[in-house]
Amino acid sequence: MRILHLADLHLGWRPAFMAREQAEERRRRRDGLLARAVDLALDPGRRIGLVVIAGDLFETHCPEEPLVAAAVAQLRRLEQAGIPVVTVPGNHDEITYPNSVYQRRRDGWPGLLVTNPHPAHVATIEAQGETVHLYSLAYTGGVTQTRPAIRQFPRLDQPGLHVAIFHGTLGEGLGDRSLPLDPDALGRAGYDYIALGHIHKPSEVRLGRGLAVYPGTVEGKGFDDPGTRQFTIASVEPGGVTLERVPDPAAQKVAVHDLDVSPLPGAARVEAAVAALADPEAIVRVRLTGTAPELLDAEAIEAACAHRFFHLEVVDETDALSPALLDRWAAERTILGEFIRRMRRRMEEEQDEDERAVLEEALRRGVQAMRRR
Structure with a gap:
């Protein structure tokens, strides 16, 4: 039966x-x-x-x-x-x-x-x-x-x-x-x-x-x-x-891809890596992970690559910014530089691993907010 x-x-x-x-x-x-x-x-x-x-x-x-x-x-x-x-x-x-x-x-x-x-x-x-x-x-x-x-x-x-x-x-x-x-x-x-x-x-x-x-x-x-x-x-x-x-070959593919951006030298290479996942019939979310080589604009990457997919979402889930990039900004006599210096001091003094992770995320988000403004 x-x-x-x-x-x-x-x-x-x-x-x-x-x-x-x-x-x-x-x-x-x-x-x-x-x-x-x-x-x-x-x-x-x-x-x-x-x-x-x-x-x-x-x-x-x-x-x-x-x-x-x-x-x-x-x-x-x-x-x-x-x-x-x-x-x-x-x-x-x-x-x-x-x-x-x-x-x-x-x-x-x-x-x-x-x-x-x-x-x-x-x-x-x-x-x-x-x-x-x-x-x-x-x-x-x-x-x-x-x-x-x-x-x-x-x-x-x-x-x-x-x-x-x-x-x-x-x-x-x-x-x-x-x-x-x-x-x-x-x-x-x-x-x-x-x-x-x-x-x-x-x-x-x-x-x-x-x-x-x-x-x-x-x-x-x-x-x-x-x-x-x-x-x-x-x-x-x-x-x-x-x-x-x-x-069912007619069923649309829905996929989530994790893209580690750590080895990529810049935003242009990150965009190219997203474009390489192209599938005009697929519904795709790309999660950017790892240490960002520079400040990434997920919305801009999404807009540049969207035509290659049926639907595309790009989400920035990188856990940190490049240390070299932070060093350069921290050396500036600006509000951004002062923010990075203060956050780094707090992270060095903090003993609790969970709290350090929160500070790391706060540093990343704060830098992104100020750079985008």
């Missing part, structure tokens, strides 16, 4: 850290993710028998109607091809609200839409010659149990594969809307596969006889959430699960 396990697509999300036109282009590209997932599921060579969406298909509970219509059209393609699809609401596209997309569209939603607020057996289907029993819930504010973590999970005493789908957190979680799930109780339930969503980083953990899997988000939402750029397919049989990660 081969399952395409999707979660946390967050269709409709726009990056707030980009300019308006660029952010809209990023949203447009990212919203093609569901169509690419359906194309994968319909590829005969992949032999997909079931598609599950474990929450947060949309970024909000009330997405724009054209986006909803496009998503429904993609899910209809699965339905028309005879591939069952199960959609579980998440915490971003929560079913709680009267104007939730799942409240408005519940009667005509393709495949199985989970709406029950408590863990339950939601369907038994036949797929790829297997009987598959499905269990799930849709978190509903004020109704679904969240404290303590859910510990009651049903399971039919019938032959077949038993697959649970939840958008939640293993353990006590970080709040009601994280839907805490007791991992020991999930293990005792005896599911063969537990398809999870909510955590954007991929992971897997054995719970009892089954495997619980977070596939991770394919297209991330920022530098702290870069995305996996791959789809997850689970091959499930009694007593065993095999995972396959399929790259």
